[in-house]
Amino acid sequence: MILHSFVKSDETMFESFAVYLREGAGLSDEELDLVKQVTIEKKLRKRQYLLQEGDVAHYNCFVAKGCLRLYRIGKDGSEHILRFAVENWWMSDYESYNSGDPAKGNIDAIEDSELLLIKKQDFDALTNTIAKFRLFRERLEARSYDASLKRIMSNISETAEERYVNFIKSYPQFYSRVPLHMVASFLGVSRETLSRVRLQYSTNK
Amino acid sequence: MILHSFVKSDETMFESFAVYLREGAGLSDEELDLVKQVTIEKKLRKRQYLLQEGDVAHYNCFVAKGCLRLYRIGKDGSEHILRFAVENWWMSDYESYNSGDPAKGNIDAIEDSELLLIKKQDFDALTNTIAKFRLFRERLEARSYDASLKRIMSNISETAEERYVNFIKSYPQFYSRVPLHMVASFLGVSRETLSRVRLQYSTNK
Incomplete structure (x- = not known):
């Protein structure tokens, strides 16, 4: 069996x-x-x-x-x-x-x-x-190279809030499955910044 | 002629x-x-x-x-x-x-x-x-993919000063030829931040 x-x-x-x-x-x-x-x-x-x-x-x-x-x-x-x-x-x-x-x-x-x-x-x-x-x-x-370029562009040109919003839109399949502190680590922002940004985003939406 | x-x-x-x-x-x-x-x-x-x-x-x-x-x-x-x-x-x-x-x-x-x-x-x-x-x-x-990964790692893990120092070391061939505001744009920091960081670096060195 x-x-x-x-x-x-x-x-x-x-x-x-x-x-x-x-x-x-x-x-x-x-x-x-x-x-x-x-x-x-x-x-x-x-x-x-x-x-x-x-x-x-x-x-x-x-x-x-x-x-x-x-x-x-x-x-x-x-x-x-x-x-x-x-x-x-x-x-x-x-x-x-x-x-x-x-x-x-x-x-x-x-x-x-x-x-x-x-x-x-x-x-x-x-x-x-x-x-x-x-x-x-x-x-x-x-495709992998394009994705890395997109991420570099995001890193050098976007605010923490824009990066967070783009991440949710680009990778909904990760967002719902990955702990928040890992999302922060991926985006290169502190957990505190991510918490603040999420709060702002959910209020503004 | x-x-x-x-x-x-x-x-x-x-x-x-x-x-x-x-x-x-x-x-x-x-x-x-x-x-x-x-x-x-x-x-x-x-x-x-x-x-x-x-x-x-x-x-x-x-x-x-x-x-x-x-x-x-x-x-x-x-x-x-x-x-x-x-x-x-x-x-x-x-x-x-x-x-x-x-x-x-x-x-x-x-x-x-x-x-x-x-x-x-x-x-x-x-x-x-x-x-x-x-x-x-x-x-x-x-090699191109590796370089983009290195840059992503730098963007998500390093302070503005570390990024600046790494850039000088990794790309001396650019640094001497590229105007400072373009270095700032490449690193994703403001010109003001880059000026401050350069001053700190030259003082600490």
């Missing part, structure tokens, strides 16, 4: 990845088979780590269920959140993943999560073998 | 690009010939535009000489600088370049500049034809 439910759950994990790859990248069943051969399934309970500072990020990680964050520890010991990822998002410490150097960041689960991991060399091999996968990867990378 | 000096200058422009591509990407003379066939040379005088908001960024641009900036106009009419580029850097509004949508940014010259432009479809064709060029492009894109 336990075995049965375990197998069933795993099949569901890859199936949601397959749906994503069929719709997003247009992969065929044969191509999905190639992906499946190199995909590793992993479950994380809330607060468990996927990666710790100093380790090398060998895997690109697809979130089938749950929510992860990538954060770095600042000089004063505080946590600074660089990325969140929920269902159908990818996650890794890409600086370490690309360079092979030890990661400066930590990745942990904010909720119980179901993940699909692909080793870097397997991911590269897939993009070399499957043209559609390569195009898909290039689109993902361009 | 004028024609002669024009031709000579152009040869120097492509030559510095060729040196960069030989050293950085390991291209052979034959491969450099393919690049040369699709490269357009362009000179900009200080304050001239390479791209204006609303136009589509069709070109990836290599800076052979000079200094460019990419900036957006905020709601209040102020300029927010997203990128600088000096010799051996690439520049475009990559959001528009990747999507084909009208650019939200403007690119202009901070100094008289010499540029080498490659049209997007030619750039894509080069990366499809020359494997070394593709690897080189992937390295560039990874």
Whole structure:
């Protein structure tokens, strides 16, 4: 009975990845088979780590269920959140993943999560073998770069209130699931500032 | 006489690009010939535009000489600088370049500049034809993404003084060539804050 439910759950994990790859990248069943051969399934309970500072990020990680964050520890010991990822998002410490150097960041689960991991060399091999996968990867990378530019623009040009409002609008899927102190950390404002800004926003709305 | 000096200058422009591509990407003379066939040379005088908001960024641009900036106009009419580029850097509004949508940014010259432009479809064709060029492009894109992450980390975790000091250390090549109000705009601090921070830094040093 336990075995049965375990197998069933795993099949569901890859199936949601397959749906994503069929719709997003247009992969065929044969191509999905190639992906499946190199995909590793992993479950994380809330607060468990996927990666710790100093380790090398060998895997690109697809979130089938749950929510992860990538954060770095600042000089004063505080946590600074660089990325969140929920269902159908990818996650890794890409600086370490690309360079092979030890990661400066930590990745942990904010909720119980179901993940699909692909080793870097397997991911590269897939993009070399499957043209559609390569195009898909290039689109993902361009989108990721655009998002980082948008965030930089927000950081250098907006008030704390504008950043908060933009965050709610741009990432409603995070906002309802992520504790407030993490939202503050992601936006680069203090908890006190975020509380003040939220109060103002809800009054003005 | 004028024609002669024009031709000579152009040869120097492509030559510095060729040196960069030989050293950085390991291209052979034959491969450099393919690049040369699709490269357009362009000179900009200080304050001239390479791209204006609303136009589509069709070109990836290599800076052979000079200094460019990419900036957006905020709601209040102020300029927010997203990128600088000096010799051996690439520049475009990559959001528009990747999507084909009208650019939200403007690119202009901070100094008289010499540029080498490659049209997007030619750039894509080069990366499809020359494997070394593709690897080189992937390295560039990874580095660009890492730099944007570093800047986000700086924005959300550092004080104005730390950001200023990091900027001087990370980009000495910009700092000496870019007017102070543009440094302030890049860092997302007011001119008054930057002046105060510079004074403190020079006193404490």
